[in-house]
Amino acid sequence: MNFRTEIKPEKATPFITHSKPVVMMGSCFTENIGEKFRDALFDVTVNPWGTLYNPVSIYNELNAVVENLNADRSRIIEYNGLYHSYDHHSKFSAKTSEEIVSHIDAVTSEAYTKLKEASALIITFGSATVFRLVADNSIVGNCHKLPAKMFVQQRLDINETVIQWKELLKRVIKLNPSIRIIFTVSPIRYKAYGFHNSQLDKARLLLISDIIREQINAEKGNEGRVIYFPSYEIMMDDLRDYRFYAQDMIHPSEVAVNYIYEIFSRQFFSEKTMSLAAKCEGYTRRLNHRFLTDNTEEINKFNNDTEKIRIEIESELKHEI
Secondary structure (H helix, E strand, C coil): CCCCCCCCCCCCCCCCCCCCCCEEEHHHHHHHHHHHHHHHCEEEECCCCCCCCCCHHHHHHHHHHHHCCCHHHHHEEEEEEEEEEECCCCCHCCCCHHHHHHHHHHHHHHHHHHHCCEEEEEECCCCCCEECCCCCCCEECCCCCCCHHHHEEEECCCHHHHHHHHHHHHHHHHCCCEEEEEEEECCCCCHCCCCCCHHHHHHHHHHHHHHHHHHHHHCCCCCCCCEEEHHHHHHHCCCCEEEHHHHCCCCHHHHHHHHHHHHHHHCCCCHHHHHHHHHHHHHHHCCCCCCCCCHHHHHHHHHHHHHHHHHHHHHHHHCCC
């Protein structure tokens, strides 16, 4: 008997390799998977504007990257001695407005360069609930712990969001005609919304992702351009047991992230890329190794072996197609 429901993603010809960049944007689940890509030494850009959750804020980020826009100074405010951007993660917050503007412009420009050459753009939607500034009705990516009275909470309209994203993805494809786009929905639930509202939130994101996929792929020349990867479904169904959750019982455990990444790898990596990625992960672990001995001979042998692995990886990277 089979005591599990295994989720099988749609078939796709592997197209992610070490030879071309990958750009990832979205929720903190993007950070989880992005870290796996970094350990495997992919040329990956993860959340250039920091972690963002709702489709509009992620749209604003991607739109700025596609157009290679400079920072919008009207979105920068001073609060409690620091300058913050309504559209960016708090890691951008700085002591001067010039510092934050410089940081934003640098990461946007770098992401633009990567997106032009990327094999894949991976978008992870986290929440369909947004916060609007009462002052101008604009949607913010981060409230930066400003007074709650400055914002009003709202759930996104599905049709408006789809129209917005379709227009943007057409410009992404124009910028990079060979790019493939992978949508996924974060499996992290929002306890603060109440679990019923959290499910309604995820339902909207699933619909938005699927309608975008269907409509873009229906256009001539874009067949199979957009793919949906079921990270949400894998977590909710295949890994429904709480042993696959972190201590807060909300976020996926390390085991769960590894499992989802493994399924992702089998779908989008060739056997050659998977083998190279595994070797790169082993090399990364060696670089992070802490010696528990002061035996010079053992340390030197370990370092020499690590250097041999580095040379092997460099050689394989040069020949990967």
